[in-house]
Amino acid sequence: MKKRNYNLLLGGIITGIMMVLTLTGFFYTPFDPEKMDAANKLSGISLTHIMGCDNFGRDIFSRVLKGCGTTFTVACGTVLIGTVFGTLIGAFTGYFGGLVDEVLMRIMDALFAFPSLLLALVFVSLFGSGKYHVIIALGIAFVPSFSRIVRGEYMRCRELDYVKSARLSGASHLRIMFVHILPNIFTVLLSSVMIGFNNAVLAEAGLTYLGIGVRPPDASLGEMLSSAQTYLFSAPWYALCTGGTMILMILGFSLMSEGLKKS
Amino acid sequence: MSMILEVSGLNAFYKVRAPGKRKKERHQILHDITFQMEEGEILGLVGESGCGKSTLARTILSMVRDHEGKIQCADAHPQMIFQDPYGSLNPSMKIGNILQEPLRNILKMPASRRQAEAAAMLEKVGLEEKYMDRYPSQLSGGQRQRVCIAASLMLHPGLLIADEPVSALDVTIQAQVLRLLLELKKEMGLSILFISHDLRVVYQLCDHVMIMKEGRIVEQGETDQVYFSPRHEYTRDLLSAAGISRTEEEEESGGRKCTIQQ
Numbered sequence: 267m268k269k270r271n272y273n274l275l276l277g278g279i280i281t282g283i284m285m286v287l288t289l290t291g292f293f294y295t296p297f298d299p300e301k302m303d304a305a306n307k308l309s310g311i312s313l314t315h316i317m318g319c320d321n322f323g324r325d326i327f328s329r330v331l332k333g334c335g336t337t338f339t340v341a342c343g344t345v346l347i348g349t350v351f352g353t354l355i356g357a358f359t360g361y362f363g364g365l366v367d368e369v370l371m372r373i374m375d376a377l378f379a380f381p382s383l384l385l386a387l388v389f390v391s392l393f394g395s396g397k398y399h400v401i402i403a404l405g406i407a408f409v410p411s412f413s414r415i416v417r418g419e420y421m422r423c424r425e426l427d428y429v430k431s432a433r434l435s436g437a438s439h440l441r442i443m444f445v446h447i448l449p450n451i452f453t454v455l456l457s458s459v460m461i462g463f464n465n466a467v468l469a470e471a472g473l474t475y476l477g478i479g480v481r482p483p484d485a486s487l488g489e490m491l492s493s494a495q496t497y498l499f500s501a502p503w504y505a506l507c508t509g510g511t512m513i514l515m516i517l518g519f520s521l522m523s524e525g526l527k528k529s
Numbered sequence: 530m531s532m533i534l535e536v537s538g539l540n541a542f543y544k545v546r547a548p549g550k551r552k553k554e555r556h557q558i559l560h561d562i563t564f565q566m567e568e569g570e571i572l573g574l575v576g577e578s579g580c581g582k583s584t585l586a587r588t589i590l591s592m593v594r595d596h597e598g599k600i601q602c603a604d605a606h607p608q609m610i611f612q613d614p615y616g617s618l619n620p621s622m623k624i625g626n627i628l629q630e631p632l633r634n635i636l637k638m639p640a641s642r643r644q645a646e647a648a649a650m651l652e653k654v655g656l657e658e659k660y661m662d663r664y665p666s667q668l669s670g671g672q673r674q675r676v677c678i679a680a681s682l683m684l685h686p687g688l689l690i691a692d693e694p695v696s697a698l699d700v701t702i703q704a705q706v707l708r709l710l711l712e713l714k715k716e717m718g719l720s721i722l723f724i725s726h727d728l729r730v731v732y733q734l735c736d737h738v739m740i741m742k743e744g745r746i747v748e749q750g751e752t753d754q755v756y757f758s759p760r761h762e763y764t765r766d767l768l769s770a771a772g773i774s775r776t777e778e779e780e781e782s783g784g785r786k787c788t789i790q791q
Contacts, residue, residue: 426616427611427613427616427617428616428617428618428619428620430587430592430609430611430617431609431611431617431618431677431680431681432619432630433592434590434606434608434609434631434681435630435631435634435635435680435683436606436630436631436634436635437630437634438634441634446619446622449621449622450619450620450621452621
């Protein structure tokens with residue numbers, strides 16, 4: 267009997283639900299996420315406000331929906347930049363080796379030596395904050411780790427017989443790199459993309475928490491979590507709901523990448 | 530007879546990083562290799578593992594950059610069959626696409642013709658057309674090696690290097706694949722450099738044999754001559770280790786048949 271892959275299943279379900287919520291957030295929220303309502307200031311969980319209201323009387327659920335969208339966009343953009351450039355650099359260095367490898371990997375090492383958050387911090391303080399700057403900053407900070415993984419895979423693959431036989435069949439180096447080898451490292455790439463996504467969610471939250479990431483009125487999970495901190499005792503549901511949403515988002519992706527590794 | 534391959538004074542080197550040292554050291558793998566190969570013959574290359582057989586093959590196919598000496602090949606695109614049929618087929622490519630690669634890259638053939646040629650070649654190696662859409666993981670070891678043979682023959686090469694093409698296969702399958710290789714050789718007029726450590730197979734297949742030891746060719750000549758009046762000590766050792774010798778009867782009559790003791 268085939269063993270069920272519960273990690274993949276559960277991860278898929280959680281991620282699926284989060285996706286639906288995120289997508290809904292782009293088009294519809296039960297309340298205007300920006301609308302302040304002094305009467306409902308920090309009101310608790312009720313049927314109308316299912317996650318309660320924040321310190322300005324804004325509906326937390328609506329803001330969570332909107333914030334998921336922002337966080338998701340930032341994480342996706344970050345991972346996209348990291349993957350594309352990481353794969354390119356990793357493919358070239360790993361496949362060719364030699365001087366190209368030495369030079370590019372030393373640059374990556376230098377980049378890697380800084381914590382990604384610090385790197386993003388420097389970037390944001392140089393070019394200003396806001397959603398798109400955060401994406402670029404985090405994206406660049408994510409390139410080294412992706413390029414490392416991809417480089418290792420290419421170094422392993424270039425010695426394999428099918429690469430040699432592709433060479434004999436007249437395939438160019440570029441064709442070997444991206445048509446012959448790339449599909450074979452897809453699973454490795456996919457699971458590192460998912461881990462990268464999680465790290466990006468956390469990094470975005472971290473940056474915003476420090477007040478240099480996504481700026482209000484753009485709602486993001488990190489920004490909400492940081493303002494919820496002040497009301498941790500008077501309105502615990504605020505922090506719980508936003509934090510819980512973030513945990514679910516990350517959990518879904520981690521379970522899925524865990525499941526993919528197994529299958 | 531014209532020559533398909535002439536190699537003279539060939540030296541090849543690998544760079545190896547010795548443990549604990551930063552500088553890479555240049556190791557000589559092949560020492561002064563000289564041989565010729567006639568068109569249409571099967572030349573056996575025998576030697577223990579690690580003696581440089583595969584390096585010689587790779588050097589002939591210009592995959593080893595660091596070499597000195599002359600390699601003259603009458604064929605523009607010599608091909609190779611690898612030992613391990615599990616590693617030499619790209620697991621993420623369909624059989625049909627693997628077969629079409631050389632036609633696409635070198636001959637720039639249009640897709641429809643490539644398809645037809647690939648299917649025809651697949652039939653030649655005894656596989657049905659439906660295998661075109663399969664992935665290598667869906668095939669058995671013997672079938673994979675048939676696909677490898679087909680892929681190496683797509684360009685109708687003059688020279689084919691077979692690097693232990695059957696050592697990874699079951700004994701029953703080995704015979705089938707060798708028979709197929711012989712048939713195709715006759716049909717397509719191939720010259721085959723057959724690398725092996727199996728002296729029996731080499732005896733059955735090859736017109737000429739070279740014995741290699743530690744990067745040097747210690748003996749070469751016609752198969753019968755090398756097998757039954759070996760001149761070099763190492764050749765004698767190899768033969769006796771494999772249990773190949775002439776029976777007394779044949780010794781007296783001077784016969785050329787050998788008995789291969791099981």
